[in-house]
Structure formats: C-alpha cells, structure tokens
Amino acid sequence: xxxxxxxxxDLARARTIVDRAIAHARGNDFPPxxxxxxxxxxxxxxxxxxxxxxxPRERIARGKAHGALNxxxxxxxxxxxxxxxxxxxxxxxxxxxxxxxxxVGGVLVRDDDNNVIGAVGVxxxxxxxxxxxxxxxxxxxxxxxxxxxxxxx
Numbered sequence: 001x002x003x004x005x006x007x008x009x010d011l012a013r014a015r016t017i018v019d020r021a022i023a024h025a026r027g028n029d030f031p032p033x034x035x036x037x038x039x040x041x042x043x044x045x046x047x048x049x050x051x052x053x054x055x056p057r058e059r060i061a062r063g064k065a066h067g068a069l070n071x072x073x074x075x076x077x078x079x080x081x082x083x084x085x086x087x088x089x090x091x092x093x094x095x096x097x098x099x100x101x102x103x104v105g106g107v108l109v110r111d112d113d114n115n116v117i118g119a120v121g122v123x124x125x126x127x128x129x130x131x132x133x134x135x136x137x138x139x140x141x142x143x144x145x146x147x148x149x150x151x152x153x
Contacts, residue, residue: 008039008117009109013141014046017109017120021137022048025125033124033133036061037109040117042069050124057123064106064121064130072116074148075106076131105130108146109138117143 009017014037025033032050034057039045049058064075071078071092082089082102089102104127109118120138122130131147138145 008041008111009037009045009141009143011045013143014039014118016141017134017137017143018046018048019137020140021120021122021133022050024133024136025050025129028129028132030125030129030133032057033122033130034058034061035133035137036065036121038062038065038069038119038121040069042066045118053124060101060103060123061105061121063101064103064123065119066106066121067100067102068106068108068119068121068148069116070100072108074108074146075102075121076104076150077148078102078106079104079127080148080150103127104147105134106147107131107134107138108148110144110146112144114144116146120145 018035032052034049037046106121120134122134135145
C-alpha cells in the first residue's frame with residue numbers, strides 16, 4: 001500500500017503555524033482568529049477557528065491563502081494590485097468562483113531554497129494584525145513567510 005506524500009508543508013509544521021499564529025494573537029489581545037494552512041497543491045493541511053470567530057472567517061482565511069498561491073504573490077501584493085487595478089482583480093476573483101481574497105493576511109510559505117511550499121491565510125483582526133500572526137506562525141515553524149510587497153510594480 002502506498003501513501004501519498006504531502007506537497008511542501010507537513011502536518012507537524014502546519015500545526016505549529018496555526019498554534020503559534022493564534023498564540024501571537026492571544027499575546028496581543030486580538031479578536032478571535034481563524035488560520036488556514038495550505039500546501040503547494042492547495043490542499044488544506046491545518047485549520048483552526050477560535051471560539052467566537054465569525055462564520056465567514058473560514059472562507060476569508062482560506063481565500064487569502066488560495067489567492068497567494070494562485071497568483072504567486074503574498075496577499076499584500078494582491079491588495080495593492082486590487083487598489084491599483086480593481087477591475088482586473090475583481091475579474092480574477094470572479095473567474096476563481098470567489099475563492100481568492102485580495103486582502104492583507106495571506107502569506108506564501110517558502111523553504112530554505114526559496115521554493116513556495118504552501119500558504120497561510122489569517123482572518124479575524126485588522127489586515128496588518130492578520131499578516132503579523134501568519135508571519136509569526138511561519139517563522140516558528142522554521143520557514144520563511146513571503147507577504148508580498150505593498151507596491152508590486
């Protein structure tokens with residue numbers, strides 16, 4: 001019997017990302033957070049929504065991670081592109097059946113060789129707070145977070 005191997009982020013690291021992202025939120029008294037970790041094949045590896053998280057947070061967190069993976073840039077770049085070219089980004093979101101959220105809080109996850117091995121999406125607080133939680137979680141897992149540039153041009 002063969003077992004499929006995960007692409008990129010393994011479960012242990014994904015759980016570390018989720019746990020440490022939420023710990024960062026608790027340490028900063030942020031509202032209840034939701035964290036989604038996807039591997040490079042866009043499969044959900046780990047997820048947590050804190051008690052009190054609103055219902056749309058799950059889709060938003062996953063959408064931030066999906067957007068980063070599908071567009072190949074952290075969601076800070078997507079948010080900047082959305083501000084500069086809203087018609088284009090709205091079209092991309094519509095074509096993707098609304099599974100991409102071009103808002104800050106989705107980061108690509110890179111390995112030591114700079115390969116994209118997944119993405120993390122966080123939702124629950126202000127966009128910069130969401131991004132800080134994602135970056136903290138990724139760093140705690142020994143990986144590099146790539147949130148994208150504020151000016152993607």
